[in-house]
Amino acid sequence: MQQLTDEMINDTAELFFPARLIPILRDLRGEPWRQLVDRVAKLPDTHPDTLAFVLMMIKLSPCLKCHSNNYRFLRGCALCSTQSIQAFKGTDLELIHLYREAQDEIQQYLHGGVAPLSLAA
Numbered sequence: 001m002q003q004l005t006d007e008m009i010n011d012t013a014e015l016f017f018p019a020r021l022i023p024i025l026r027d028l029r030g031e032p033w034r035q036l037v038d039r040v041a042k043l044p045d046t047h048p049d050t051l052a053f054v055l056m057m058i059k060l061s062p063c064l065k066c067h068s069n070n071y072r073f074l075r076g077c078a079l080c081s082t083q084s085i086q087a088f089k090g091t092d093l094e095l096i097h098l099y100r101e102a103q104d105e106i107q108q109y110l111h112g113g114v115a116p117l118s119l120a121a
Helices: 006-010 019-028 031-041 048-060 071-075 077-087 092-110
Strands: none
Touching: 019 031, 019 048, 019 077, 031 048, 031 092, 048 077, 048 092
């Protein structure tokens, strides 16, 4: 597992979950989750699969409700995202299903499909 650095913890100016934090989530769940994180962490930030992971994290975490007066904002994205993955009540396969739904949503968006991404809070 990648260790949280002071820079990661104190970097609270992110608008949404940053792709650079994907590796720190690796060891928070079982093997299927680790395999997903390992695969996505190697991809560029602009790769559709990375975007899908970020979208999934935005939906799992309260990113859309986060602001500078929010306790989670003050703790930073690294701790918030770690807590969100650890607190997820479903199985790893359910979490991966959420990722696949986000993949589908990204693909539809990129191919001029339906409406904009569903980031409704």
